[in-house]
Amino acid sequence: MPDIAIIGGTGVLDPSLFAASKRVVEITPYGPAIFFLGYVDEIQVAFLPRHGVLHGIPPHKVNYRANVWTLWRAGVRQILATAAVGGIDPGLGQGDLVVVDQCIDFTRGRPSTFADGMSSPVRHVDFTHPYCNRLRGLILQACANTGAGAVSRGCYVCAEGPRFESPAEIEMFRKLGGSVVGMTGMPEAALAKEAGLCYATLCTVTNAAAGLGHARLSHEEVVRRMEGSRGRVLEVIRETVRLASRDGQALSCSCREGAVL
Numbered sequence: 695m696p697d698i699a700i701i702g703g704t705g706v707l708d709p710s711l712f713a714a715s716k717r718v719v720e721i722t723p724y725g726p727a728i729f730f731l732g733y734v735d736e737i738q739v740a741f742l743p744r745h746g747v748l749h750g751i752p753p754h755k756v757n758y759r760a761n762v763w764t765l766w767r768a769g770v771r772q773i774l775a776t777a778a779v780g781g782i783d784p785g786l787g788q789g790d791l792v793v794v795d796q797c798i799d800f801t802r803g804r805p806s807t808f809a810d811g812m813s814s815p816v817r818h819v820d821f822t823h824p825y826c827n828r829l830r831g832l833i834l835q836a837c838a839n840t841g842a843g844a845v846s847r848g849c850y851v852c853a854e855g856p857r858f859e860s861p862a863e864i865e866m867f868r869k870l871g872g873s874v875v876g877m878t879g880m881p882e883a884a885l886a887k888e889a890g891l892c893y894a895t896l897c898t899v900t901n902a903a904a905g906l907g908h909a910r911l912s913h914e915e916v917v918r919r920m921e922g923s924r925g926r927v928l929e930v931i932r933e934t935v936r937l938a939s940r941d942g943q944a945l946s947c948s949c950r951e952g953a954v955l
Protein backbone atom coordinates (compact mmCIF):
# COMPACT_ATOMS: atom_id res chain seq x y z
CA MET A 695 0.00 0.00 0.00
CA PRO A 696 1.20 3.57 -0.61
CA ASP A 697 3.26 5.51 1.91
CA ILE A 698 2.22 8.88 0.46
CA ALA A 699 -1.24 10.34 -0.15
CA ILE A 700 -2.29 13.42 -2.05
CA ILE A 701 -5.47 15.15 -0.93
CA GLY A 702 -6.44 17.23 -3.92
CA GLY A 703 -8.38 20.44 -3.44
CA THR A 704 -10.20 22.67 -5.92
CA GLY A 705 -8.74 22.24 -9.40
CA VAL A 706 -6.90 19.04 -8.44
CA LEU A 707 -9.74 16.53 -8.31
CA ASP A 708 -9.24 14.37 -11.41
CA PRO A 709 -7.77 10.93 -10.58
CA SER A 710 -6.20 10.76 -14.04
CA LEU A 711 -3.78 13.50 -12.93
CA PHE A 712 -2.03 10.75 -10.97
CA ALA A 713 -2.70 7.89 -13.37
CA ALA A 714 -5.18 6.60 -10.83
CA SER A 715 -7.54 3.90 -11.99
CA LYS A 716 -8.25 1.70 -8.99
CA ARG A 717 -10.97 3.09 -6.77
CA VAL A 718 -11.02 2.09 -3.12
CA VAL A 719 -14.25 2.44 -1.16
CA GLU A 720 -14.16 1.90 2.58
CA ILE A 721 -16.81 2.11 5.26
CA THR A 722 -14.99 3.77 8.13
CA PRO A 723 -16.30 4.28 11.68
CA TYR A 724 -17.15 7.81 10.48
CA GLY A 725 -18.90 6.91 7.24
CA PRO A 726 -17.84 5.95 3.72
CA ALA A 727 -14.62 7.24 2.18
CA ILE A 728 -13.27 6.94 -1.34
CA PHE A 729 -9.74 7.25 -2.62
CA PHE A 730 -7.84 6.10 -5.67
CA LEU A 731 -4.56 4.27 -6.16
CA GLY A 732 -2.34 6.04 -8.64
CA TYR A 733 1.27 6.66 -9.52
CA VAL A 734 3.92 9.33 -9.74
CA ASP A 735 6.54 7.71 -11.95
CA GLU A 736 6.84 4.25 -10.36
CA ILE A 737 5.82 5.44 -6.92
CA GLN A 738 2.38 4.32 -5.82
CA VAL A 739 0.28 7.06 -4.20
CA ALA A 740 -3.17 7.30 -2.74
CA PHE A 741 -5.17 10.14 -4.28
CA LEU A 742 -8.18 11.52 -2.46
CA PRO A 743 -10.13 14.30 -4.20
CA ARG A 744 -11.42 16.27 -1.23
CA HIS A 745 -14.59 17.52 -2.90
CA GLY A 746 -15.27 14.33 -4.84
CA VAL A 747 -14.32 13.77 -8.47
CA LEU A 748 -17.23 15.91 -9.68
CA HIS A 749 -16.70 18.64 -7.08
CA GLY A 750 -20.03 17.91 -5.46
CA ILE A 751 -19.01 18.06 -1.78
CA PRO A 752 -18.88 21.57 -0.28
CA PRO A 753 -16.21 22.38 2.34
CA HIS A 754 -18.51 22.05 5.35
CA LYS A 755 -19.81 18.67 4.14
CA VAL A 756 -16.44 17.02 3.50
CA ASN A 757 -16.15 13.98 5.78
CA TYR A 758 -12.69 14.90 7.05
CA ARG A 759 -12.61 12.17 9.69
CA ALA A 760 -13.49 9.40 7.23
CA ASN A 761 -10.94 10.74 4.72
CA VAL A 762 -8.03 10.89 7.16
CA TRP A 763 -9.01 7.65 8.88
CA THR A 764 -9.10 5.67 5.63
CA LEU A 765 -5.66 6.94 4.59
CA TRP A 766 -4.27 6.11 8.04
CA ARG A 767 -5.86 2.65 7.85
CA ALA A 768 -4.33 2.10 4.40
CA GLY A 769 -0.88 2.59 5.90
CA VAL A 770 -0.22 6.07 4.54
CA ARG A 771 2.31 8.02 6.63
CA GLN A 772 2.65 11.25 4.61
CA ILE A 773 -0.11 13.48 3.21
CA LEU A 774 0.42 16.27 0.71
CA ALA A 775 -2.65 18.48 0.49
CA THR A 776 -3.45 21.19 -2.03
CA ALA A 777 -5.67 24.18 -1.40
CA ALA A 778 -6.96 27.14 -3.39
CA VAL A 779 -6.89 30.16 -1.11
CA GLY A 780 -7.60 33.86 -1.02
CA GLY A 781 -4.67 36.13 -0.26
CA ILE A 782 -4.98 38.18 2.93
CA ASP A 783 -1.36 39.33 2.99
CA PRO A 784 -1.27 42.23 0.51
CA GLY A 785 2.14 41.01 -0.65
CA LEU A 786 0.57 37.89 -2.12
CA GLY A 787 -0.58 37.88 -5.74
CA GLN A 788 -2.66 35.61 -7.90
CA GLY A 789 -0.84 32.35 -8.63
CA ASP A 790 1.58 32.64 -5.70
CA LEU A 791 2.36 29.38 -3.90
CA VAL A 792 2.48 29.41 -0.10
CA VAL A 793 3.75 26.57 2.10
CA VAL A 794 1.90 27.49 5.26
CA ASP A 795 3.34 26.75 8.70
CA GLN A 796 0.54 27.88 11.00
CA CYS A 797 -3.25 27.95 11.01
CA ILE A 798 -6.21 29.52 12.76
CA ASP A 799 -9.47 27.61 12.87
CA PHE A 800 -12.70 29.57 12.43
CA THR A 801 -14.81 26.57 11.44
CA ARG A 802 -17.77 25.62 13.56
CA GLY A 803 -19.95 22.58 13.81
CA ARG A 804 -17.64 20.23 11.92
CA PRO A 805 -16.79 16.91 13.58
CA SER A 806 -13.15 17.73 14.24
CA THR A 807 -11.51 15.01 16.33
CA PHE A 808 -10.88 11.31 16.69
CA ALA A 809 -10.45 11.89 20.44
CA ASP A 810 -14.14 12.25 21.13
CA GLY A 811 -14.28 10.55 24.49
CA MET A 812 -15.12 7.11 23.09
CA SER A 813 -12.00 5.77 24.75
CA SER A 814 -10.24 6.77 27.93
CA PRO A 815 -8.28 8.59 29.09
CA VAL A 816 -9.17 11.86 27.35
CA ARG A 817 -6.46 12.76 24.83
CA HIS A 818 -5.23 16.19 23.71
CA VAL A 819 -2.84 16.20 20.76
CA ASP A 820 0.03 18.71 20.60
CA PHE A 821 -0.48 21.21 17.76
CA THR A 822 2.64 23.37 18.11
CA HIS A 823 3.54 22.48 14.54
CA PRO A 824 0.24 22.04 12.67
CA TYR A 825 2.18 21.08 9.52
CA CYS A 826 5.11 18.65 9.32
CA ASN A 827 8.24 20.77 8.95
CA ARG A 828 10.12 17.93 7.24
CA LEU A 829 7.41 17.63 4.57
CA ARG A 830 7.20 21.41 4.24
CA GLY A 831 10.92 21.45 3.57
CA LEU A 832 10.49 18.85 0.84
CA ILE A 833 7.73 20.91 -0.81
CA LEU A 834 9.99 23.96 -0.77
CA GLN A 835 12.83 21.88 -2.22
CA ALA A 836 10.42 20.63 -4.90
CA CYS A 837 9.46 24.24 -5.69
CA ALA A 838 13.15 25.08 -6.09
CA ASN A 839 13.82 21.98 -8.22
CA THR A 840 10.94 22.78 -10.58
CA GLY A 841 11.57 26.52 -10.76
CA ALA A 842 8.31 27.39 -9.03
CA GLY A 843 8.75 30.26 -6.61
CA ALA A 844 7.07 29.79 -3.25
CA VAL A 845 6.50 31.73 -0.06
CA SER A 846 8.11 29.59 2.62
CA ARG A 847 5.70 30.25 5.47
CA GLY A 848 2.32 31.72 6.28
CA CYS A 849 -0.75 31.40 8.43
CA TYR A 850 -3.80 29.67 6.96
CA VAL A 851 -7.13 30.88 8.29
CA CYS A 852 -9.91 28.36 7.84
CA ALA A 853 -13.34 29.93 7.41
CA GLU A 854 -16.53 27.91 7.67
CA GLY A 855 -17.98 28.81 4.28
CA PRO A 856 -19.47 27.91 1.94
CA ARG A 857 -20.07 31.63 1.45
CA PHE A 858 -17.01 33.80 0.91
CA GLU A 859 -15.92 36.05 3.74
CA SER A 860 -17.00 39.62 4.38
CA PRO A 861 -14.36 42.38 4.10
CA ALA A 862 -14.68 42.93 7.88
CA GLU A 863 -13.91 39.27 8.54
CA ILE A 864 -10.87 39.44 6.25
CA GLU A 865 -9.67 42.56 8.08
CA MET A 866 -10.05 40.69 11.37
CA PHE A 867 -8.12 37.69 9.99
CA ARG A 868 -5.36 40.05 8.82
CA LYS A 869 -5.10 41.65 12.26
CA LEU A 870 -4.82 38.19 13.79
CA GLY A 871 -1.86 37.34 11.59
CA GLY A 872 -3.59 35.44 8.79
CA SER A 873 -1.80 35.25 5.43
CA VAL A 874 -4.31 33.27 3.39
CA VAL A 875 -7.91 32.14 3.82
CA GLY A 876 -9.59 28.92 2.75
CA MET A 877 -12.44 26.65 3.81
CA THR A 878 -10.96 23.16 4.00
CA GLY A 879 -7.66 23.23 5.89
CA MET A 880 -9.33 22.40 9.19
CA PRO A 881 -10.06 20.02 10.74
CA GLU A 882 -8.03 18.10 8.14
CA ALA A 883 -4.65 19.21 9.53
CA ALA A 884 -5.67 18.49 13.13
CA LEU A 885 -7.02 15.05 12.27
CA ALA A 886 -3.79 14.18 10.46
CA LYS A 887 -1.92 15.23 13.59
CA GLU A 888 -4.19 13.06 15.74
CA ALA A 889 -3.53 10.16 13.38
CA GLY A 890 0.23 10.69 13.71
CA LEU A 891 0.64 11.42 10.00
CA CYS A 892 3.03 13.86 8.36
CA TYR A 893 0.83 16.50 6.75
CA ALA A 894 1.58 19.65 4.76
CA THR A 895 -0.41 21.89 2.46
CA LEU A 896 0.60 23.63 -0.74
CA CYS A 897 -1.64 26.69 -1.05
CA THR A 898 -2.26 28.46 -4.35
CA VAL A 899 -3.49 32.03 -4.15
CA THR A 900 -6.34 32.30 -6.67
CA ASN A 901 -7.61 35.75 -5.73
CA ALA A 902 -7.30 38.59 -3.28
CA ALA A 903 -9.55 37.96 -0.27
CA ALA A 904 -12.81 39.86 0.06
CA GLY A 905 -12.43 43.61 0.28
CA LEU A 906 -8.83 43.50 -0.97
CA GLY A 907 -9.51 43.03 -4.66
CA HIS A 908 -11.70 44.72 -7.19
CA ALA A 909 -13.82 41.86 -8.43
CA ARG A 910 -16.71 39.99 -6.88
CA LEU A 911 -15.63 36.53 -5.77
CA SER A 912 -17.17 33.54 -7.47
CA HIS A 913 -16.51 29.83 -7.27
CA GLU A 914 -16.26 29.62 -11.06
CA GLU A 915 -13.52 32.24 -11.10
CA VAL A 916 -11.59 30.44 -8.34
CA VAL A 917 -11.83 27.16 -10.30
CA ARG A 918 -10.75 28.87 -13.54
CA ARG A 919 -7.75 30.51 -11.90
CA MET A 920 -6.77 27.32 -10.07
CA GLU A 921 -6.83 25.48 -13.37
CA GLY A 922 -4.46 28.11 -14.72
CA SER A 923 -1.98 27.26 -11.95
CA ARG A 924 -2.59 23.53 -12.01
CA GLY A 925 0.36 22.57 -14.21
CA ARG A 926 2.82 24.22 -11.85
CA VAL A 927 1.11 22.81 -8.74
CA LEU A 928 1.19 19.30 -10.20
CA GLU A 929 4.87 19.59 -11.04
CA VAL A 930 5.62 20.60 -7.45
CA ILE A 931 3.44 17.83 -5.99
CA ARG A 932 5.01 15.16 -8.21
CA GLU A 933 8.52 16.33 -7.35
CA THR A 934 7.61 16.36 -3.65
CA VAL A 935 6.39 12.76 -3.93
CA ARG A 936 9.74 11.79 -5.48
CA LEU A 937 11.63 13.51 -2.67
CA ALA A 938 9.35 12.11 0.05
CA SER A 939 9.63 8.57 -1.27
CA ARG A 940 13.42 8.85 -1.08
CA ASP A 941 13.19 10.02 2.50
CA GLY A 942 13.41 6.40 3.55
CA GLN A 943 11.49 4.20 5.91
CA ALA A 944 12.46 6.07 9.07
CA LEU A 945 10.96 9.52 8.78
CA SER A 946 13.13 12.05 10.57
CA CYS A 947 10.32 13.93 12.26
CA SER A 948 8.24 13.49 15.38
CA CYS A 949 4.78 13.46 13.79
CA ARG A 950 4.03 9.98 15.10
CA GLU A 951 4.48 11.01 18.72
CA GLY A 952 1.33 11.68 20.69
CA ALA A 953 -1.08 10.28 18.10
CA VAL A 954 -4.50 9.39 19.40
CA LEU A 955 -5.45 6.86 16.73
Ligand SMILES: [Zn+2]
Nearest residue numbers: 826892947949
Ligand atom coordinates in the same frame (compact mmCIF):
# COMPACT_ATOMS: atom_id res chain seq x y z
ZN1 LIG B 1 6.37 14.58 9.92
